[in-house]
Amino acid sequence: MPLWRLVGLVDDATTHDDLIGVYNDTLADAGYTVSVIAGNGYTQDSTSQEIKRSKGYILANTMNSTPLPMQINGKNTWPLKLVGTNTTGEESIGNVTMIKLTGLPASEPTPTANVTPQPAGSDGATTLFDGTVSLRTGTFNATAYNSGTTYSVDALTPQGALNAATRVAGFTYNVTDKKWATMGTMLLDGVGTSNKDSTHGWAYTLNGAAMNDFSSPQGIGVYRLHDGDKLVFYYGATGGSVESATAVIRITVHIPQQTVIYDGDVTLVSGNFSAQAYNSGQMHTVNVLTPHGALEAASQPGGFTYNASDKKWSTLGTMLIDRIGQFPHDKTAGTAWAYQVNGVTKNNFSAAEGISTYPLKNGDLLTFFFGTSGGSPDSATAIVSIRVHISTGGTYSLKLNGTTTQMIDRQTFENAVAAGYAVTYQDLSGTWQGLPLRYLAGLVDDTQADTFNETLASLGYTVKVSSGDGYNTTLQSGQIANSSDYIIANTLNGQPLTDQQWPLRLVGAGIVPRSSVAKVATIDLIGIPSVTPTVTSPIVIGGN
Structure with a gap:
């Protein structure tokens, strides 16, 4: 029988005379978790949207027209087994004894005030x-x-x-x-x-x-x-x-x-890191672009610690989370950590979906949750919620057009930041760091690349900052002169910018949000006066 038909018996308060009950599509669209649980407690979670009227999730009671055997390949099967085109491998479980729905929205939501136009x-x-x-x-x-x-x-x-x-x-x-x-x-x-x-x-x-x-x-x-x-x-x-x-x-x-241990973003850069197993003390090499790598990255700004065990490393190639913050796995109490990616619970006790092996993608929402084994984030007592950003990395070129033209590559930009020219700016996203727009303009405003020409700036010209797709913001030279309020940032919270912003972004106290240009590729100085420069100032300004 399709799993959704069985769910329809208990998804709302409607009573049913037989197993062909009315299925509540509205609640399914709103979202909740459907847990299929085996006699030994092993659980497979799916979302209501995934199973909604789907033929890919079936509770089978026969195989080849005969009742299921007690075991198949040494694994308990009878009386029911979850099978179907959407339940392959670890997602197919036998000896099913319970189906549990968690996080059900109210079937008749009641807002606190006016809901009609x-x-x-x-x-x-x-x-x-x-x-x-x-x-x-x-x-x-x-x-x-x-x-x-x-x-x-x-x-x-x-x-x-x-x-x-x-x-x-x-x-x-x-x-x-x-x-x-x-x-x-x-x-x-x-x-x-x-x-x-x-x-x-x-x-x-x-x-x-x-x-x-x-x-x-x-x-x-x-x-x-x-x-x-x-x-x-x-x-x-x-x-x-x-x-x-x-x-x-x-x-x-x-x-x-709930206890929210961490709720924020991390930016990951392709590579590996060394993770130490708390039980053995052994060091293991782990891919950064995994749930384990994201948890490690979040632990630093989040100020929490965690314990990972390597007791299954030799057979599964992944570590297991035993503690995050003040919430340790407790076998006696039946509590443990699990994780979801984009609302789908993963089998962290497997080689394919272990925390150290499962591949993350840019924009994934990763949720670690602690509670009764087989539970869901809705019923969890502690949560770690991480929005994953993966930096494109690699090199880039920033084109500066003025009296002269320069191409600034990534290494040159980062060298200038490291040399003390960097400025920072804080907003809701965190701390941005980069080079003052004034510094970059000074490289091409005249033929003297080591100074910002105050005389030309006072006479006035336009500074146009453009992204690769042509979106741009224009400023006046007088605005950026002697100012650190206009920044071309290359990092946010100490990490490279995300794909949506990489490689550079225009930010700062002088930039209203709608004028903040992401993916900056070109800076044009337009209408520079044709006069002999008489006043210049150093472009080494540094500071915060």
């Missing part, structure tokens, strides 16, 4: 939703209306909250993936009948502060929310405010409390 006040704005949504660690699938491509999106983001609100209020929304490749986030183009056009669009605020949805740090699909956050999506004239909006969505975020 109505005027928001004297301004006449239509309120599409005004209430509370509950979000849980994990991901959901979102399809871009422009391309038809489906992406896995972090549930604890503004888009996750918007998606949850749609299930309550019944409105629809459209997101585009036109900037997914460069920013890793979708853009909101329409909700209900209010759609983006040349003069109007959607924007959002968080706790009263305007956010830049056209950026990697604050995009609707990447910015991480916290319990109690208040979101407002609003539609109106481009650059307008909530007060002048014609449609609004007000969301209060509730996130059930």
Whole structure:
């Protein structure tokens, strides 16, 4: 029998007279975990979206028209075995005795306030939703209306909250993936009948502060929310405010409390690292681009420690997590650590999906969770949530055009940073470091490459910073003179920039989010005055 039919017997409060029960598609789309459990406790987790009306997950009671044997190849099989095209290898388990659903959304969600469209006040704005949504660690699938491509999106983001609100209020929304490749986030183009056009669009605020949805740090699909956050999506004239909006969505975020050991991003660079097994003291070489590598990277900014055992290294080639922070594996209590990638639980007790072997991809959401063996993040008592970014690495060239032209390669850029010319800037994403835009302009503003020409800057010219795809920001020479508020950054939190930003990004106190250019490839000085320079200043400015 298909697994989904059995799930349909208990997914909601509807009673059923036989095994052909009504299946709740709405709850399946909302997302929960389906655990198929063997008599020895071995568990295979799937998401409700994966099994939804699928013929690839079957609970079999016969093989070749005869009851299942007690064992096959020494493994317990009877009375039921999970089989099917989507349950190959370690995902196919026998001796099934239990099916457990965890993280079920409320079948009739009840927001705290208005959920039907109505005027928001004297301004006449239509309120599409005004209430509370509950979000849980994990991901959901979102399809871009422009391309038809489906992406896995972090549930604890503004888009996750918007998606949850749609299930309550019944409105629809459209997101585009036109900037997914460069920013890793979708853009909101329409909700209900209010759609983006040349003069109007959607924007959002968080706790009263305007956010830049056209950026990697604050995009609707990447910015991480916290319990109690208040979101407002609003539609109106481009650059307008909530007060002048014609449609609004007000969301209060509730996130059930767990011990969150770490919740953040890491940037990984291809290579290996040495990991020591706490049980044997032996050192092992592990690929950085694995869950183990991501956990190691997160432990540094997160300030936590962990224990990994090598008791299965010789047979599986992977280590096993026995402790993270203050949460140790306890066989007697039946508690242990497990992990998911993009909402799918992996078999960390296997060669293919062990923490030291499973290959991660750029943008993966990695979740380590601690609780009763066979549980899920929803029921966990401790969580480590890591958004993985993989740096492209390699070399690059930054082209500088002015009175002269220079090509700055990666080594030259990093040498200048190391030589003391570096400046830093902090924002919601963390600490950026790079070279002042003034320094780079000074290399080509005149024929003296070791100085910044103050006279030419005071007379005025345009500084154009462009990405590889042509997106650009223009500044005036007077803005960047004697200023460290305009930075071409090559690292964030001490790590190379992610694929969405690599190799360089324009940031700084003088750059509003919408003017922050990622993937910087060219800096042009336009309209440099034709005068004899009389005043110059050193470009070695250093400091923070």
